[in-house]
Amino acid sequence: MRRVTKSEYFKGNYEEVHGMEVAVKRKLFFWKKKEVMKNEFRKEFGFLRQKVDDNKFIGLDKVLEQCINEKSSITAIVASAGSGKTTLMRRIAKNTVGDSLANTETIASPSQFKYKLIRYIEIKGMQYEGIIKPSHFLFDGLFQNEIDEDYAYWWLLEHQSEAVLFFDGLDQATWKIKRDGDEDINPYSKAKAATIMYNILSRNLLADTKIVISSREFQVSDLPVEARPADIITLSGLTLDDAKKLFVFLIHQHGDEAWARIETMSPRLANLVSIPVFLVLTAVIMAKNPNEPPPKTVTRLYQKIISILSSVKNIRNADAIAEVINKLKAMAYRGMKEGRVTFSENDLRISGLLKEEVQDLMMKIPGNNLLSCKLLDGSFIFYFCHQSLQEFLAAGFVVEMTLTKFMSFNSKHLHKERWSVVRRFVCGIIYDETPDNLHKVSNRSLKTRFLTGSIRSDLKENEDKHFRMELYSAIYESGDDDLMRQISDINASGISLSRDEAHIVGSLAARSGNLKGLSLSNCSIDDKILAIITGSLKERTLVSLSRKHFN
Template sequence: MATLVNVGCDVNIYLPDGDTISDQGDYECFKKVYEAQTQQTVPDVTFVVDLPNDEVPIVHPSLLNVKFFEGGIDHKFRDYRPSNANDADCFYYHQTMPFEDLLGAAKRDRFCALIGPPGCGKTTCSKRLAKQEGLWCLHYSFMEMGYGEQKLSLQQLLIDYVYRDLDAEVRKKAFRWLSSHAEECALIFDGYDQATWSLDGVAPVNASYDTPLLVQQLIANLCGGVFLREATVIFTSRPHAMISVPGPLRPKLTILVHDLTDYGMNLLFRAMAGDHANKLWLDFATTAPLLLNLCRTPALLQFIICAALSRRTQDREQLHTLTGTYSILLEHIGHSSLSRGQDVENMRGQIGKVAFGATQRATVMMNVQDLTSEGLDEQSVQDYIIALPGYKGRNQRLLPGDKRYFFVHQTWQEYFTAYYICYFLSDDDFEAILQKVATDKAWSMVRRFVCGLLLNKSFPKPEKSHKFHEELLKHYKHATEGEFLELLIDLLEVEDEFLQPYVEKFPVVVVFSYITFGSSNAFALTRFLRKTKKAVEKLEFVECVLNNGLMEICKAVGSMTNKMTHLNLRGSTLGGDAMSALAHCVHNVEEMDLRICDIRTITPLTAAVATLETPMRQLNFSGNEIGNVGADLLADCVQNIKELEIREGEITSIEKLAGSVLRHNHQLKLLDLSFNPLGDEGLPALISCLGNIKKVRMYRCPISENGKVQIREKLMELNLPQRRVIW
């Protein structure tokens, strides 16, 4: 006989006769389960760098609270995602969250998803969450839940099949405590994108805990609150997999696991590079900032450090490209004592064909047939490819053909795909796929590796190189602004002797909008600015983030052969050294637009303007609260400005500015003072220099009618048109 007991929220469980929920032994049994699982969830964050876990510093990636299911997801998530896609840019809204607050936020919303690209640290985050205080956290891996069509009870899923070494009675009592104290527990499921099943089309069903159900049905009941309604549920997944989760099962809280912070990346970099850290950091910062930027992803950081410290790299000057990094890393792993598989030199074509097939199918998943058809097996490729368990029967029997595989990091799939295209794909098949590789966003990371492999003087098939170059150049000439920047980064992989046609086709008008220009993006752009001989008429950064890249961009503009007509930084975030950066290029720019850039101080830019040999055509500081101090600083350089716009600058006095205009007998074409609190007390200074200014704009300045009369009378006295001053 069994007794039906309600444990809250209209959920019933069956207890054998004589058992009670309040049995103290249940708690002790649950503690045994918890202690057993803590031994399984020690974060293992190293892969190719031989660094003991106890020497790995505890760092966390940036966590962004995003509106994933509430109209904030970009449609691009519905496609296959190349590894170089910036997931943070695909959300219309996000805010940061400290790691320490994550578990509490997940408990508040009950169901939380941690999403992010491969290698960003989702698994490590989930394991560290399991160590956090505040909830009893049980950690599970979706890749271990390949139960196929087998039906399980909730106890079997959460306890029995995970902790087989524990006594059956201990497992039963542990589950009983879990079911009656769900509000004190968190269930963390890692890698939904690696599950061999999907929640797509699955709805919660009314069932008791001991009802055998398919694993996806059990998970749906947990997500939907039918089972363990008071428990906290946390998923980790790549973003694309979460799209298929039905509306009623979707998490209320979605956290994007993004790049490591500057501090975290620096700390991990130095721990892994050891005594070589300072030299490597300097090398990367000056010659290969793209590699330094990629180090913000924990997995890629390990790959790059490993390649940089390999014996082959020490024989070279420095490491410069991503393609070179992976080629070196491939050789290093093959000869390393850490290697577990066969030498990859003899398998590049076979692994490449497997990778190429998966990329063509727009998937990161492969099956047994993909490997065996190329004469590969699981053991020979285990340095690069991970196996997912397939169907597990009651005796944990793995049936042939049920396994799934994926590369240890998506960039390996993309590198091997590119290698196969370059070295093994037939000429006819190459021509058939050429346009896709050169232009399709889904193949953008493959294209980057192809650039590094094909546009290289050592590549043995020049005809293939030429065809790819022609197709890429065609795309380069007609690319959108986002595509154009990606192509500039791709061309960092290319040797200089292949670069000249792209330099010659560099556009005269370059516009970027809503883009973060870190050091790597800036490095890619400035490489071309320094090489081009043509006059770039306009360079625009509209509402971009330029903190770390502005100095390099300005130095490049300052070194250009021809003077730039217009540099527009409107609405952009410039950083603390912005005026110093702009001082490096102001001599080579005719017009500079700095509207709404949150500028408060304008030195040393004004000092640089004061030394110009020829006046600049326009300088626009509108929308920045430079105040009277800023106006006074502009007085020191106004003789070298033809049009000065300082709207909305919180300026109340222009006495020094007007005096400077008079003293230098300077003819300003335009002085725009609109929307400044410049009342009648500021008029005498303005009136004194009206004869030296062709046009004055004073929209919405609080000037009285009497003040306006004074201005009109002065204009009449000077025999100047009344339209010279516009109210």
């Protein structure tokens, strides 16, 4: 009997699926039987901000409609590190499945599905060198041979309006789309990964297919005009009430007391926990050390997390944990330079690490053998539990450079967008002279002086609003009063401020010794965000601020 290929399977046979069929980190869904899924979004959370002309707030109940049902062909979900972009993308994909199966109690034919193909791709795993076919770009890892990839791609070209493609983590790509655009290609041309992605976003390829992407904001703003999404949704964080509920739930005993201490002793942290990943990390710290003051910066937060991890009794290789972390710093830095957030077993060997040594510090998934999803087959790829942890470790490597290398790296790279979060951590480590067992910083005073000069120069010369917001965050992270007093003008106009960013803006304005202007025009500011800014300014004699001052 002739073997039935996957191409034929997709063409005429649809497997009954209950729930979501997941192929580890890359996902492709075909559906036959209706399995209505409950909406898992909590409408009352309302932590999304849609960044359009009117900069209005929208709730989670509108996200699915915005991403899937509206006429716009491309929607971007943007946010800072740890805000939950990947989690939200997966939720949208899952709800898209439910939306595709809606409207009738029984489905006689797949032709009744709203979407027949829902493809979810994590870009951090798309590490391609040289030229490849668009079919391989879109369906790599799902099939055992090239013929099946080609058939799936042919089907997509023929049924573009019946498909949704999710690209998660555009900022994590090892390749970069050129700011001034790229060449147009035909559907079957081989090209570099960046060129294929450019053609998809510019609608030269798959013009009728709905596209949803996620990224940190700088990567979207850096796209060529013709490739920028028409609709952008910015995650502004959990509401304060929901953040508190989740925090107290995680802490369990004495959760209310711990929350009160955070609000009193670390106002920045109270706003930072609106970002999910930092909510969890803060809960871990407060549960482990309930009597210690909460950390006041993200740098101190990660230092405490690493310290807790190093002291866990049942952690493997506890005696060598310091050496392992130092090696991970070098690997994290090398990954940042190469634009990578995933690492192979060979990367571990180059760094002098064994996969057994990083089991408690990194995540691992099957490498190229994603189709079978069998962990015992093929090689593995490794990644840090969150990209911001990689950036923190990379910053640790930077601050421990020799003075000459530190100055050279700072001049050539640290001001670039890819390194913006690393720069925050570098400032948090360099300017903080509190004894720290995690970092051995030589020539601290000279490095501090050089970094201060670099920041002052950027304050004067770079007017890009997103760059300046990152710079404000780095200055705040430093905790250096002299550096904060150098700020004469704060311009956050046109930026959808999160709770944490609002606290940073207000705090810097209050601590500046030479403030001439605070511009927040065309920002989507509600009463709560406004209260955070004015609350930080309460000790400063300024004109009264109200909603009427902002567009």
